Amino acid sequence: MSGLVPARLSGPDVLRVGLAGLRARPARVVLSALGIAIGIATMVAVIGISSSSKEDLLRRLDRLGTNLLTAEPGGTLFGEEARLPRGSAAMVARIGPVTAVGAVGTVDATVRRTDRIPAEITHGIGVAAASHDLLGTLGTTVRQGAWLNAATARYPGVVLGAEAARRLGTDRPGGRVWIGGRWFTVLGVLDTAELAPEIDRSALVGWESAERYLGFDGHPTTLYERSTDASVEDVRAVLARTVNPEHPEEVEVSRPSDALAAKAAAAGAFTGLLLGLGAVALLVGGVGVANTMVISVLERRREIGLRRSLGATRGQVRIQFLAESLLLSTLGGAAGTVLGAAVTAGFALYRGWPPVVPLWALGGALAATLAIGTAAGLYPAMRAARLSPTAALATV
Structure with a gap:
């Protein structure tokens, strides 16, 4: 008689399990996602405003000769x-x-x-x-x-x-x-x-x-x-x-015209400084997500033990919590990207600049969101996977 083979979690299954974990604690999820959103919004807005300013300078150069x-x-x-x-x-x-x-x-x-x-x-x-x-x-x-x-x-x-x-x-x-x-x-x-x-x-x-x-x-x-x-x-x-x-x-x-060209180049150095501040805000948001996930693991020990006793593998538990962390970060990243683009457009129109948000900035925001979500969720996911079913079910 062949051994039992645990069922595999498909992509949609992982998504549903992750969303279910987030819906159970909406207030905590919103506050954690807010930290990620602020960091991403800062980075997108800094890049967008700098790019808009540079585009305005380049257009002025083209117009003035x-x-x-x-x-x-x-x-x-x-x-x-x-x-x-x-x-x-x-x-x-x-x-x-x-x-x-x-x-x-x-x-x-x-x-x-x-x-x-x-x-x-x-x-x-x-x-x-x-x-x-x-x-x-x-x-x-x-x-x-x-x-x-x-x-x-x-x-x-x-x-x-x-x-x-x-x-x-x-x-x-x-x-x-x-x-x-x-x-x-x-x-x-x-x-x-x-x-x-x-x-x-x-x-x-x-x-x-x-x-x-x-x-x-x-x-x-x-x-x-x-x-x-x-x-x-x-x-x-x-x-x-x-x-x-x-x-x-x-x-x-x-x-x-060299003065305008130099001004456009100097904007890059200032942008680098502000990007550093945005990265710090994003890091703080990532720490908040990690803290939320650790608390979630501690509060859901009985749930983890029940799933393990019903046949869930360590890998499936690990994937569940990692998916929650990624979804939480993605929620904050999406909100931050929209907010950053809106700030860029509003400020650029106020100054009379052409609003410009480079595609690489949006791609970078997505990559940063996924990296923060993975890093923040890795330890809580591994900790949840190491829990034994008997010890988890015995938790009061």
Whole structure:
């Protein structure tokens, strides 16, 4: 006569047994799953918000272009302040691939809302002479009013950067501001210049007007240049020698879009820190699940003994409690994933970013949930399997 062979637990059977164990203690299950949910939600939200921010930066880069270069005076060999030549903008415009050139020159003057305000109160606003082509080179638009042209650039007119207008409390054309001891009419207000934040804090006057009324010496302090995308590096290599052929070492060339790219890269380091905090929260949630499962084993000793006496093997008892732990973790992981995605979408829409939750983040959340569930349930499952039927049934 052959020995008896214990019945095998199929997948659906394991699922039903695991769910039955969870339904018996709903309050404890919800509280334990909450710890897992908080950890998973934190990790998904951190990755999602970081990805949304990076996507917004990349879209801004695509919109603004990466083909803008700037040239500014650096230091001389003797530590003196260098200056760009007067005709440097025209020389740069003769470079073949260059499509647009704009220039600004710092003016030694202050701008104030009225002549009654003391001269030392400048609100951090600088005055600069601007060439006619500056606006088109930067790709910035006029929010209200008009930009400088060949006619208005000769007279006391000023165009305010977005931040300068806010600080002066002048957001409409037609008003007047006090610059260098005389009144200048506000011709327009610019939108934000994302690749040239210094323009936002400036009051821009015409080149001729700055020379006539404010004692400007005509030397540009910053040149802005755009070229075709394919030739940016070639232009960058010759820009300093073109701007100042005699002393190219006194010219500093940079690409403003590099700052946005660096900001996108720096977001990754901050994301790693926050992910570490999310991992700690997930670990705490895993400890809570393990504690719940250990208590469950202690409370259900008679149930375990009864199942063993009816023929359940140690492996089947082990699988039962391991399934409960995995289901408990999966419940918390699913809730945390939904919560994290919702937080990401809400925050991204609030900031005006495109909501992005990478698929690998969702896959990572699922993998982390299964790993925590397995680790948290392994010891309680093994402890339950080691109980002998007689000792378990004798438990009062």
